[in-house]
Amino acid sequence: MMSRRPAPRAALAVAAVAAVAVPPLLAPYALHLCVMVGIFAILALSLNLICGWAGMISLGHAGFWLIGAYTTALLTTDHGIAFWWALPASIGITAASGLLLGLPSLRWNGHFLAVITIAFGMIVQTLSVNWEWLTHGNDGVSNIPRPVLFGHRLGANLAFYYLVVVILAAVWALMHRFIVSGYGRALKALRDDEVAAACMGVNIARFKVTAFVLSAGIAGMAGSLYASYVRFLNPDSFGLDTSIRVFVMVVIGGIGSIGGSILGSFAVYVLPEVLRPLQQYYYVIWGVVVIVVMRFLPGGLATIWSSAPPGRE
Amino acid sequence: MKRRQVLGGVAALTAVGYVGAAAGAEPIRIGLDAVLTGAGADIGERIRRAAQWAMDRINRNGGVQLPDGSRRPLELVAVDDQAKPDIGLNAIRRLVDDPTVVALLGPDWSSVTYPTLFVGEEAGIAQITSSVAQRITQAGMKHIFRARSTDADWMAALADYIVAEGHQQIGVTYANSEFGRSGRAAFVRALKERRNLAPAQELSYAVGDTDFTAIAGRLVQSGVPAVCNLGNEPEGALLIKTLRQLGFRGLFAFNSADSIFAKLAGPDAIGVVGSLSWVDTKSDAASQAFVGAYRAQFNETPIGHSAIYYDAINLLADAIARAGTDRGALLAALKSTDAWGGVQGNYHPSAPTGDMIHSCVVIRYNQQLVPEVVAVRD
Amino acid sequence: MLVQIVVSGLASGATYALIALGFVIIWNTAAVVNFAQGEFAVAAMFVALVLSRFGHVPLFLALPASVAASALLGWLTERIVIRPVIGRNAMTVVTVTIGLQIVLSDGAKLIFGGQPYPFPAPFSGAPLGFGGVVLPRQSLLVILAMALLVAALHAMSVLTPFGKRLRAVAQDREVAAMMGIDVNRTVAQGFAVSAAVAGVAGVLLAPVIFVSADLGLPLLIKSFVAAIIGGFGSYPGALAGGLLIGVIDNVVSYAVSTDYRDVISFLVLIVMLLLRPTGLFPNHR
Known part of the structure; x- marks a missing residue:
């Protein structure tokens, strides 16, 4: 196995500067893509916490995303609550639902957990279709307001983009601290060998559930941002295909790599858009790209760095 | 003019x-x-x-x-x-x-x-x-x-036609999607406003369903002489096929009874009534x-x-x-x-x-599977 | 009427069971969760469609030919896509099969478009009636074919040298290799058999539903769940799981509502896993 080196500081700095300085120069459509990449990156990071560091599989993250998005959408439209209150409410409610899914993870592993999470995602989506009194069903929720900050409505996509970047950076920092903390090391030990971890005195149950709750909360945050950005929700956007898409983002980017999840969401969201001129061929080519990346970069796009010649840092 | x-x-x-x-x-x-x-x-x-x-x-x-x-x-x-x-x-x-x-x-x-x-x-x-x-x-x-x-126009025409054919007991089936629910609401409204009738039975199904035995079975059991289905072509074709297999001989009305539907349903489309915005006949x-x-x-x-x-x-x-x-x-x-x-x-x-x-038309598929125009609304 | 609903559920369930069976064969021989399994069934449907509808090949030739084509696809899948990544992190391998699923389903869309195609039934004629229960001929054929195929697979697994190699590889790759078994070749053949089984399910299903490029993923999910209910890795479990899902789906639709069918079916699944955390038949391979 190749040892994974963290991204060089210089590259990180360049990326950070680019993330702040380039978007004002972009065409509106490209800027829109950047916002979506940012939101998906937060979602991918949340899944990476479960897949990458806790070694569990979830194919139901669209369910968490849905709960977070609908919480914000319904609170800000039907109940007239401001975005800044709806955001923590989304995080809280989604985290609570993470507890619901964290408990089965104590009992099941691997494929069983994969199917349970698929079931979770499908149940949540089905309820969002059928609980019309709460979610407006297939009609969806429209006219979701954009956040208002210091009296200014973040109506422009550029302003919203910076909000997403700030939150993404905060999630990055949070996860970085989490990983270097005892929690993160325990999770890693748990991923590598559950029995050994238990022998070392790691409280497996607590760590697994914590990982699920934290992951769900972050996914809920991404959902909240998504709702107020696109300003319309309906259950169609939160199916199994979305869960699979996010999973592919995490793996393509690099399991267990923070930068990888951001790269992965960039690749998964932007590449099909770039391939669009190829018309109907673009999805097939996209599938081939996924296979080829996994063939030649099994650790994901993040390992491009570690295959760079030494001394470049 | x-x-x-x-x-x-x-x-x-x-x-x-x-x-x-x-x-x-x-x-x-x-x-x-x-x-x-x-x-x-x-x-x-x-x-x-x-x-x-x-x-x-x-x-x-x-x-x-x-x-x-x-x-x-x-x-x-x-x-x-x-x-x-x-x-x-x-x-x-x-x-x-x-x-x-x-x-x-x-x-x-x-x-x-x-x-x-x-x-x-x-x-x-x-x-x-x-x-x-x-x-x-x-x-x-x-x-x-x-x-x-829109479906308000079509459903008014369709409800008029079904009732004119002498059917008062109408079963309604619809896809649990935006399109199906919207069609269902329009049909139920048209029945109520124009004829003061309510559906005898209402059943829904999911888009992509492939086994319609349960729904068709309930319709056949309830004995409704006419069914109005609101949804897309593949599910509509599967539903009428299953209904006919279970012995349903009544009137089947469908809001997407177009050529795609006729191709999928084959001979089972004979006698099916539909409302369309426009048809080539x-x-x-x-x-x-x-x-x-x-x-x-x-x-x-x-x-x-x-x-x-x-x-x-x-x-x-x-x-x-x-x-x-x-x-x-x-x-x-x-x-x-x-x-x-x-x-x-x-x-x-x-x-x-x-x-x-x-403008819209009500059509009925004849023995050659040609959609004959039976009513025109302008 | 309830009998009718159950029988029809068994017919749907039989196709899930067959795909689940193929899914488990691949899991047992290569330790790969194959997200493209449903696409093998869809590929067979399209080959049969092209041969019979556009090539005017009679059905009794078109159906075996399409199953053979599906087997070839399975074999190629192992050689080209799976073998280079085998033994890597499970999530990497799953992602490769997701990539393959995208290529196959969108490739089918590219060639055939998104629209559904009607498929001719091998046996036409009125459904058969048994004391109030109406059985379409195709449903009978599906159930019968499943029973025959399962018997044949069991015989192959127990009686033929190939079956023994397959089981040896499933039990322990390294030991099998030390015993002189060509593991790579056996795994490739396992993929071919698995895809052929899925192909049979495909051509049996084709006349009942319409053939379209987006059938693969829903079929995969049903069969994945079936395999889990059965105890992942168990052949009788996959069969029982598939049949059970078909019946539960239909009974819930009939007795409760279609709107909540998936919710209720999945809750049943979760309750079953709570009662039997390792599935119905955990130790039967």
């Missing part, structure tokens, strides 16, 4: 000029958002074909003559929404962000059109859709036009001229969507010829058009909601 308008329209287009006048001039771009991949791509492809064909016919005659006297060809910019709102939002944003796109056509699926309405509204660009959900023209948007009668001159030309070009029969988008391009070309290529001026020109004749019938673009047309 209608026929004269149509013939006048055709004559005006022919008179637009000689072939090749617009060659080399910068084309006028019209955006089209349709379902070009995935389920529903069949209709999306027909939409694109009809719009492109309408443009080709205009361009062969020299393109559109603008108020300043110049002639420019039309060009279609087609994008794919995969029938998904978020993808559609991306696609329509991309069209609107292109300043050379003067007007939008589509989307076809209500579940994509409704959430993306605000994009066109904010850009002040005219948008002509074929989506049928009522609320699309009731959201107070000033830029949206609907070139198709409509006998008026405008319809028959269109069907003849379309058959000569593509060697196949046009569907309702072919007529809708063929008309939409011609309507836009007519407005561009009067108002030029400025988005706002074009929108205003459409809004001030009181009457315009197309293949489908009379359009009224100045209608405050944007619902331009209400």
